[in-house]
Amino acid sequence: MKSRFEHISPADYDLAAVLVREVGEQMLARLDLVALKPRRIVEVGCGAGHCTRLLQKRYPAAELLAIDDSLRMLAYAKASGPPQANWLCTSLDKLPVEDHSIDLIVGNLVLPWCIDLMKLLQEWRRILRPEGLLMFSSFGPDTLHELHGQAVQLPHLVDMHNLGDALVQVGFADPVLDMDYFTLTYKEQQQLQEELQLTGFISGQEVFGPLKKNLTGVISLTYEIVYGHAWKPEMSKNVVAEGGVVKFPLAHLRGRRAI
Numbered sequence: 001m002k003s004r005f006e007h008i009s010p011a012d013y014d015l016a017a018v019l020v021r022e023v024g025e026q027m028l029a030r031l032d033l034v035a036l037k038p039r040r041i042v043e044v045g046c047g048a049g050h051c052t053r054l055l056q057k058r059y060p061a062a063e064l065l066a067i068d069d070s071l072r073m074l075a076y077a078k079a080s081g082p083p084q085a086n087w088l089c090t091s092l093d094k095l096p097v098e099d100h101s102i103d104l105i106v107g108n109l110v111l112p113w114c115i116d117l118m119k120l121l122q123e124w125r126r127i128l129r130p131e132g133l134l135m136f137s138s139f140g141p142d143t144l145h146e147l148h149g150q151a152v153q154l155p156h157l158v159d160m161h162n163l164g165d166a167l168v169q170v171g172f173a174d175p176v177l178d179m180d181y182f183t184l185t186y187k188e189q190q191q192l193q194e195e196l197q198l199t200g201f202i203s204g205q206e207v208f209g210p211l212k213k214n215l216t217g218v219i220s221l222t223y224e225i226v227y228g229h230a231w232k233p234e235m236s237k238n239v240v241a242e243g244g245v246v247k248f249p250l251a252h253l254r255g256r257r258a259i
Helices: 008-015 017-033 050-058 072-079 119-129 160-169 189-198
Strands: 039-045 063-068 086-089 103-108 130-139 173-186 219-231 257-259
Touching: 008 072, 008 160, 008 189, 017 050, 017 072, 017 103, 017 219, 039 050, 039 072, 050 160, 050 257, 086 189, 103 119, 119 130, 119 160, 130 189, 160 173, 173 189, 189 219
Parallel strands: 039 063, 039 103, 063 086, 103 130, 173 257
Antiparallel strands: 130 219, 173 219
C-alpha cells in the first residue's frame, strides 16, 4: 500500500474527512439489504474509526478487527473507538489472519491507495470464509476531474467495470457495483488545498494553479464514488464470468449528491 497518511495529524484528518464519513455511512447502509449475521468482521483501513463504531453498533455480538497501516491513525481511532474492538497496525494487503475465517470484510475508500489491486483482492478472498461477504467503496476515475491537467499526483482511481472484472478474476461471486457523485464546494482555494492534503489526495508539497469559481462564487470539486459488494463462493463452486462479461445493476448509476 502507498500511504500519505503517516505524517498527517489524525485529528486534523478526522475533521477534514467529511466525505469519508458520509460514504462510509452510505456503504454500511447497504448491509440492511443483506441477510448476514457475521461472527467475525475485519475492517481494512479503519482510518479515524468512524465505520468501526458503526460496525460495532450494527453487530454488537461480532468479533471486530480494525486494521490500518498508520500507527498514529490507529491509536487515534482506538482512543475513541468501541472497547470491544481489536486493533492491529499492519500492511493492508498481507493480513495476519487465518484462511477462510472471516464472515465480513469492510473497506471504506481504501482501494485508491493500493499499489497492487489484484494482490489486495486475493488477500481479502483468502481470509473470507465460503459464502462470506466483501463490502467496499472506492473513488472512480471522474473524481477531481477539475484538477486534471494540474501538476498533482492523484491516487489510483479505478473504473467501476474494471473493479467488477478484477473481483471475478480473483474468484469472487456475484459482484454488484453502483456509483454516485458527490460535490464539495469551497469559498477559498486555500481551504480546498489544505483539505486535499489532510485527506491524502495530494502531498503537502504539491500545489496547483488557481481554480475557477462558479457564478455563486464557490469552487466545486467532484467525487465519483463506487460502492460494491461480492461473495466468496462455496468451496465446490468456481466463478466464471459469462462470456467474459461482468454485469452491473443500472439503478442509481448516475445519481448526483452534494454535501
